[in-house]
Amino acid sequence: MVTEETSASAPKMCTRDVSVFYGEKKAVDTVSIDIPREFVTAFIGPSGCGKSTFLRALNRMNDTIASARVEGTIELDGEDIYRSKMDVVQLRARVGMVFQKPNPFPKSIFENIAYGPRIHGLAANKAELETIVEKSLRRAGLWDEVKDRLNDSGTALSGGQQQRLCIARAIAVQPEVILMDEPCSALDPIATAKIEELIDELRGRYAIVIVTHSMQQAARVSQRTAFFHLGRMVEYGHTSDIFTNPREERTKDYITGRYG
């Protein structure tokens, strides 16, 4: 994945003064952030602070909301993703997303994974498609649990398995960035631990951005953390610094549980 010489230093995604509006309301206010390609970046902050909205701006999922408007620039490998010539379909193939609530398609497990590669024509034949499905499921740590029932419905799996299925589905189209919007908030602690393990294994292969309510989770899985509050990014830095030695008073208050 990481082949370019400069990759270790150049950020994967770069945002400059990004604001997102819902109608008149400013949900995200002038956020500038560099997302590294080799680490997991966590967005933390209290509910309604704009972190999910900002995340959805990174693969233009906000386009579906008629009243949403984005200002500023967001670059993926130096390309402005909001320029008029950018192809949204290609962008979303390059920047995958995992949602808060597991949302497998009401199709078989195999079809869930095969759907993305199929619409993008990533497999020339059935054998290649099967290889992609197996590889994606293995990478998501789900292969051993489902290999005997690939034709069962994806919705019949448990919540944690469904979420890993969704991660496998995102991996199957070989994205460069994976955005995760509170991927564990609907899961029990054991399933959560599995997902966190998985995120750790996927690190380095994909640039990962994770939005989370849980500060412990951010501390466990991420190397970079951004703290959002009331639509603004308050502080961004190494996760260890944010948690042990925050520069801002508000960050400290949130970390120590004074509000949130």
Added chain:
Amino acid sequence: MSETLAPTRTPAFEARLRKRYAAERRFKLAGLGAILFSVAVLVFLLGTMLINGAGGFQRATLKVPVDFTTVALTVPQGLDQAAAMRTLESQGLPEVVSFAAEQALGADGGAQIGADGWRIVAEQLAANPELLRGRHEFVLPASEDLASAFSGDGQAELQPLARRLAAEGKLSNDFDPGFLTRSDATDPQQVGIWGALKGSMLTMLVTLSLAFPIGVLAALYLEEYAPKNRWTDVIEVSINNLAAVPSIIFGLLGLAVFLWMFPNMRSAPLIGGMTLALMTMPVIVIAGRNAIKAVPPSIRDGAMALGASPIQVVFHHVLPLALPGILTGTIIGMARALGETAPLLMIGMRAFVATPPDGFTDPATVLPVQIFLWSDEIDRGFVERTSAAIIVLLLFLLLMNGVAIYLRNRFEKKW
């Protein structure tokens, strides 16, 4: 001092609790009563139809043995049925048949063979010339007057004759398979439902193939692509109003527009189908929009986040998940269209059509209109025929809905 009880253990609380349970029991009973009432009405309706209609599938027939050995009738080889029948007629078959009838049934009985009784004999002879070599008993429809006398009303002077022939075993009510293959006629002994049934099928085919695609596409466009502004609001209100417009207005529209465009297609299933499609479409649009709205946004998001284009999201995910709901709407719309009479009267589908339509542009009638026409007839024999036609209509409706429900269940998915 008495010990203070917790508020949930006081007698007042327990009394209230009992009242709450009683209210629930009353509600359940009321619901059960409503269901039982509906079932009773349905059973009464179907029972009446079946009892009345069973007679409609029968007709009074006379048994007439004809001895061909005494007459010289021949069917030349290699003639088609119509030509063979013409040859037999010119050779005097009608006289042979009425003579045989008089022999078997007496002078008064012989007159009660319908005027076209010999045609049935001729058809059988054309199909099987071997019969000409001997004696054969033919089952011929009794005249309408004798049939009504046999069933207990009609002309008083024919009743003794009917009783005598029935006692001799020459007059009986037989199952009439021809009812399902013949078309409309003026004589209740000769009518059949096939013309109207075929007309209904052709009309429904036109309605479905117009209303379903147009309705689904309109619903998809309005839900997925149309901008939300004043114009789409106006369109939405208009469609909802259209679904509530009395059906006869659609008939007037069909008369004014479709028959003006195609003046030669009066009474044609094509025009009828187009008119009914106008009526069915809004129902499908409304049901379709609701079904599309009910597809969870998470499924759309999931597909979109994988890089599916909007049209792929619609056709791979939204439409398959919305299809059961759309089909439910289609069932309701089509069932209503099938039972519709008023708009079809306006475009001339109430004409007397004695031959089944061969295509979408032939004059035709449909089942409900046929029922309406027969119920208007004076002849006593039409009463049972009308009930029989209602049974055919109900069975057709049942079959149509059965197919739709089967399809809906096949597409139904859980998430």
